[in-house]
Amino acid sequence: MRANAMKRSLHYNRLLDAPSQPKSSSLATLSVRDTLNILINSAETKNIQLGKIIHAYIITSNPFSSYQVIENNALLNLYAKCGQLSLVQSLFDSMHKRNVVSWCSLMSAYFHNGYVSKVLELFMEVFRVDDVRPNKYVLSVVLSCCSEGRRVVEGLQCHGYVLKSGLEFHQYVKNGLLRMYLMCSLVGDAMKVLDYVPGSDAFTYNSVLKGLLDYGYINRALVVLRRMMDECLEWDNVTYVSVFGICAKSGDLKLGMQVHGRLVESGVEIDLFLGSAMIDMYGKCGQLSTAREIFEALNDQNVVSWTALLAAYLQNESFEETLELFLEMEVRGVVPNEYTYAVLLNSCAGLSALGCGNSLHAQVQKMGYTDHVIVGIALINMYSKSGHIEAASIVFANMIHRDSITWNSMISAYAHHGHGKEALNLFYNMLALEEKPNSITFVGVLSACGHLGLVDEGFYYLYKLMRDKGIEPELEHYTCILALLCNAGRLEEAENFMRTTKTNWDIVAWRTLLNACYVHRNYTLGKRVAESVLQMNPDDVGTFVLLSNMHAKAKRWDGIVKIRKLMRERNIKKEPGMSWTQIRTSTHIFVSDDNMHPDTAEIHEKIRDLLAEIKPLGYTPDISCALHDVDEEQKESSLRYHSEKLAIAYALLKTPPGAPIHVIKNLRMCDDCHSAVKLIAKVTKRVIVVRDINRFHSFRDGYCSCADYW
Template sequence: MASLAGGSPSMPAQKPPLDPRSVINWQAPWRLKSNHDHPAVKLLKISAGTKNLKFGKIIHAHLLVSNQASENNVVENNTLLNLYAKCGQLSGAQRVFDGMRMRNVVSWGTLMAGYFHAGFCSEVLELSRDMVKVDNLRLNKYVLSTVLSSCAGDGLYCKGQQCHVYAEKSGLIFNQHVKNALVCMYSMCEDVEGAMKVFNGVPGLDIFTYNSLLTALLEHGSLSEALDVFRKLLEADVEWDGASYVGVLGLCACLKDLKLGSQVHSRMLKSGFNSDMFVNCAMIDMYGKCGEITKARKAFGSLKARNVVSWTAILAACLQNECFEEALKLFFEMETDGVRPNEYTFAVLLNSSASLSAVAYGTSLHAHIEKVGYEDFVIVGNALVNMYSRNGDIELAYSVFAKMRSRDPITWNSMISGYSHHGLGKEALTVFRDMLAAEEKPNYVTFIGVLSACGHLGLVEQGFYYLNHSMNMLGIEPGLEHYTCIIGLLGKAGQLDEAENFMRSMPVKWDIVAWRTLLNACHVQWNYHVGMRAAEVILQMDPNDVGTCILLSNMHAKFKRWDGVVKMRKLMRERNIKKEPGLSWTEIRNNTHIFIAGDNKHPESVQIQKKVRELLAEIKPLGYVPDPASALHDVEEEQKVDYLTFHSEKLAIAYALMKTPPNAPIRVIKNLRICDDCHSAAKLISKVTNRLIVIRDANHFHTFRNGICSCADYW
């Protein structure tokens, strides 16, 4: 047999295609050797292992030309099957298979594996049935593992259960490959109980089983079961690998168990896995989710080599710990290092810019994403919808949503909740109906947005229908967030007594947010007595709750009970409860301008205050009358009007009108609840200037257009 290198020193530098005749003496009596030692079989195995289909086809062709290919040679044909299957040439594999007069379990198993790896899981099950019926063969451990994996990949849960029964009857259940495949099948079909039953019922599990089950349980949020698997992993006499550390660190992250995570970190260092990139990324993620951003930074800084996965991990840790600006700065360092972002990187950056309300940065990121071709990734689309929604541009959020080629539950939930936060209940319910029409199953989060939308529209009966019927039909247990939405719904409808009775009669452990929802509704609906009772409950739960103290003081002032205002202010001084100063800010050409009521520190404060006076003069003919009650101070009416004139919202709107093109939308963020007077003024300013004005306050988005607000004057 000639050398595989072939050729001679005198040959040209560019070698001609390899001629199999230079490799093998094709007239040699191959049939005298055993099938497994056959030179053709060996070369076909090499071709399959290296996925060199071209060379394998040459071997196959010469077998056919020299009449040495045999329909009855099972080993040779199985090797050919393996070549075509591994190279993804299913049509070629099927032709070889169909031409075989003699087939064994390996023949069927090889073809099934080819179809499985190509993603044709249903075809694998059909082949397994034909194998039993046509050739009267029994499934072995390898074939059964492939069939189980196909059931998992295609969600064929019932077929997988039948295979489980077969495994128990045949005794294959005790084979390691079969056990692993069963655990994976149940896990991927979201049957945690079934996976745990196999795990606990069959002895002798290996590290792959632990890793697979732990990963699946974490993906499905089954933390108690994952913790049980972890305890058994500690007791088992198996050596951890990199996947084990990734899974266990992921568990620590989900549990936010810093102590356990630190112990795993120590074990990792002793075991020498500190150079594993994926393990290090899992460690960064763990520290980030446990609130230890400093340790996450240290772990990242200790990496000798950094790739896009590690950079994205530290960016995500910054996002989780509200270090949004740092995340954006790190991205510039990442680009300087020459590391290209992936879809997950862009998702983190978009969510960071959403939290900062940095709409200009988010928009530039969107342009960059389109340029590099990542806009079709679902995770990126979801982040874009979230970014535009939270930056007050719900129209652009929907534009992104409408263009997405594929959507997941997060996509639908983001759009529904986005519309709800903007007070657009009708649009939110329309998207919900579209979600049902698309046969996407709603989840726990979906109904928070849906019930919130019902609240904006005051649809009491429909809201209770969703709570008591739709969620029950889908097997979704209502939680505190859903019940709090119901309180908001009853409050919007003016049914405050019913809301209070609902809270006192339901066996729900209400939190401060729920009671404050009722208190806020009482403030809007001018119901002093129910509001006082709600405030009393909140202050019993947290005597130093700043928001409640301020809202209670505002209610006393609204009803001109100045003795109550004085009492609350005295109480706040005694308890050292300080009201957060009201701030409003707007972004102009990538620069953020912050305003405080009566602010004189801005370089253009004189011009801004002049612009405010001009705007108020313009809207007075339309019916604007300063609302002294919004000042909430026990002072003379004239002083209250002066105080109202230069509220931070008005200053920000005026400055944005001065510095933006005539048709550009105005976007303002307020750290507290917008006052009634500024709300009335903003509506009329949007009309006289023909501008879209979006104000995001502590409670809602307010979209002012042509004298109307999206909140329908309820916030």
């Protein structure tokens, strides 16, 4: 078929180029069949020049020929294929005679150029034309428009017409109906079409699989897949894309590998769509190297396959590698799109790399991607995780389109930063704008209540508002309530809440209670809770550290010795304290009690000056935070060289007055550093943001955003 078209093409090109044969004379002899063949072929090769020549020929040939409508229809199709919408419309307008094919071609042209409403208008108009009735071809196009435009009312009307005219048994029409229901979120109706209209092909099943996958109905998708196999329908590359999507979403590597095996045996070609889906699946199932192999094996790579690979690195927390890989992508001349930037910004968020995030933000603006929802969310996430909550809120305020995930991101960002009031305000705005909150919204809301000490409100949201909104509280919500009680110092109630609430409390919840026991100095309960945690995980480092700190606060040095012995026996090592900060483009890492940094002498001097400056304001070293295995004299000096103090002193030395300072720390910030940094922020008139293992501390003028609870 294709070979014949090629032959025809060569023949006519030669015909037109031949100098000895005047073009007009050779064209004048064309039969209707020849004309149509040229037009079909030109449409395939998008040869608009040749099409225009034929157009002229048709005009000058017999205008009253009954074949002219067919020739013009073919020409409509050619112009449509070449994206010349205005030529399609003017030719259609000029046609003396039109039939249903003319209308269908016109509608199809508008559909493929995104004019959904225009197609629906034309569909109404066609009913007013005598002797033209919409056929299965027209319904296919119109149903596609209803799908793309989520036009549920028109879609239902189409279904009515389909039933009345008996078109529902046409395969394309059935599939069109099915897809219309899926795209309009009427999954039940789509399944009815599948079940009650006889005859399904691979397209039918592919649409259903994709739809169920999009709505997260993984098990139902697997049932449908089983049915497709029972009907012995061949899987094509589109089927494989959906099936790998199912594996990716459910994280089912075993199934993924089985499907991969089937694919290899089937001989179905791995095109870019399928390749990207496979990279995505292996990435989401934690198989980074296999994802990479699939990528390398692709014949060519485009922005989507690149982004799928970058996303795989991001999802496996290889943030730096993601950013490095992006450089390679740029070298290869692949232009990033909004998805790529979302992945990159989230990698920066993972690293708290504000500098890199800032330059990506500039690129995003230059490329014109700022108004994409996913980019906005990624920017909010990046700024928030880099400690720049103000910048995050500016991005949010400037967004044109916001969906519920956008609202959730901003509410959670405020909550993480201890800005409870802002988080709750946003939540009320969200409700006022009738944006539907979901389970994640309430995690943010409940943790905001925790920061504000709003115990009663927290319980009201948990037991009343969530149920009103049809959301069942889950472990995460209960943990928020637990933290709320802990934060308010109501530890007995917290313990009681854990006992009486039926949920599978995890180690995170127990650690929350344990941390509260430490902060509120309730050591009796603390010991009990620590035992519970260690029952769940005998090697939980955080628990040993907290227990040890508790004993230090109570000056129970013998207790500390016991804990250290236990840790040695179990071969548990406390991670060394590390902090890092970015100065211009380079990241400086500081390790507690370590002189590795070349500017150590200068840094130590700066710390001595700062401590001398804040002493008159009430700073006294908190010996309980010092190393336990050194003598008393050394304890006070060891405090000075905690990694966050080193990093902050260095940043103060290397940044201009008034510039905010951002430090990331791998452990929980200690009490001594916390009270010192509050005062350092005051005397240096700087905003100092420290991201520790649990949350953000924004120090400003002698106060911290965590309100001294962390």
